[in-house]
Amino acid sequence: MEGVDDDLLNTPQAGGKWSIAQHIAHSLLVAKKAMQYVQHKLAQQDNLRPVALSHPIRSLLLKLALHSGKRY
16 A cells, blocks of 8 residues: 555554554455355356255345344
């Protein structure tokens, strides 16, 4: 990140919290791993199992929980 002070990037804003650089590194790692997973699944399309009825229900429940504002 050109032009941004190294101390600002590498110093957490509060004790026990991540720095800006750590957030960026984590986001990049998660994006890379997600892309690898998708590529793996696309390469295995013939071996994928059909989705059961429980999957859309579980997905809906997860979305409701995430949008409820409740912290778990």
